[in-house]
Amino acid sequence: MSRSAPATSSDGRLSCGKAARFFCTPPPPRYRKPVVLRLAHQLSVTRSSMFSHYLPAAGRLLFPCLSLLLLAAPASAQKRLRYRDWQLVWLEDFDTYRDVADMQVRSPWKFTPDTYRTLIGNAREDEYYDQRALELHEGNLHLVARPLPEPLAYRYSVAGRDTVKILHFESGWLSLKPALQPRRDWGDTARWPGNRGVQYGLFEIRCRLGGGAGTWPAFWLYSGPTEIDVLESISSRSFSNNVHWNPSNGPARSRQAEFQARGGADLTADFHTYAVSWTAAAVTFYLDGRRLRTVPATELPTFPAPADIIVNQAVVAGAPFNTWPGLPGQRQSALIVDYIKVYKPRTAR
Known part of the structure; x- marks a missing residue:
């Protein structure tokens, strides 16, 4: 039987047909x-x-x-506060006063708000500010909140209308005397009669919160339409800061945020520093030298005028009077201030 000849493809290569595939001789390996x-x-x-x-x-x-x-x-x-960029221009460490009476005479501070003994525009506050609520101990200023012996009917008048507000606590207040006029050598300018304080800079307080139900310690700057709350707290483990803008020709706006100390530390257990850098471009907040956040002026402006420096210990209305402040063996709560500092940028001096 003869074998079929291998078929050839069009390109000249050998091709095994289906019927003959077993008979094609494979190429050498x-x-x-x-x-x-x-x-x-x-x-x-x-x-x-x-x-x-x-x-x-x-x-x-x-x-x-x-x-x-x-x-x-x-x-x-830059998350750390760069103190070398700032020049300390003002320090209050409360070390040079014999007592509160001496402080009243020689210091730049006053111990009550300008017009009233409570912030009448805030219905949440339930305290009567009095010099008796300020104490000096070992170079620290204590702003002490405590229940009044009995409720106080505080009478005041606004726009010719007499009003009564029932207050249950007394507490401490600190703000600048009108005699502390803006310093032009610091770049500050007065914008209206009686305007006082510091315009722009780094403002810092070192303090320990007192804690207790309803306590409301604060460190803030106030200048007409601008209010900068460096520290506000109603909890022993958190605090807030805020920028308020209240123009006369537009709606009020604010930017608030809440923070905790590192590791959720108890803010009443030790001293901490709370600071704000206020410039024409932005407001930046710090805790213990670490940056928390920045509010740029493009988001919320501030008014370019000197601001009063205020420290106070408010008490929230509705705090449990009979058991206040809810701390074992205590009937008072003290915001303890070690120092207050003001810096100006080194490049501006």
Whole structure:
């Protein structure tokens, strides 16, 4: 039986038809490397092609990442308050006064608000501010909140209308005397009669909160339409800061945020520093030298005028009078102030 001749394709190569596939003589086998060598060669080719393909892409990704890290380093460093950029221009450490009476005579502070003995515009407050609620101990000023012996019917008049507000607590207040006029050598300018305080700068307080149900300690700056609350707290483990803008020709606006100490520390257990950097461009808040947040002027403006510096210990209306402040063996709560400092930018001096 003769074998069928192998068919030839159009390109001259041998082609085995379906019926003759078992009869086609296969081409001589080519030399094949051992399996181990073939795998090693394939791996080397794959690795080299992979590196040649991915290394440029990895480089393209790596360099932007390195650039971001380099750019992020200064931003991370700026989270710490850079005291070397500021010049201390004013310090109140309460170390030079014999007692509160001496402080009343020689210090720049007054111990009650300008017109009334309570903030009449805030229905949430239930305290009567009095010099008796201020005490000096070991160079620290104590603003002491405590229940009054009996409720006080505080009478006042607004726009010719007589009003009575029932108050249940007395407490301490600290603000600047009208005699403390703006310092032009600091770059401050007065904008209306009686305007006092400091315009722009770094304002810092070191204090320990007293705690207790209903206590409302605060450190703030006030200048007409602008109020900057550096510290407000109604809890022993958190506090808030705020920027208020109350223009006469527009709606009131504010930006508030709440924070905790690192690790959720008890703010009544130790002293902490609360600070604000106030410039024409922004308001930046700090706790213990670490930046908390920045409110740019493009988001919420501030009025360019000297601001009064105020420290007070309010008590929220409705606080449990009979058991207040709810601390074991105590019938009072003291906001203890170590110092208050004001800085100006070094470049401005």
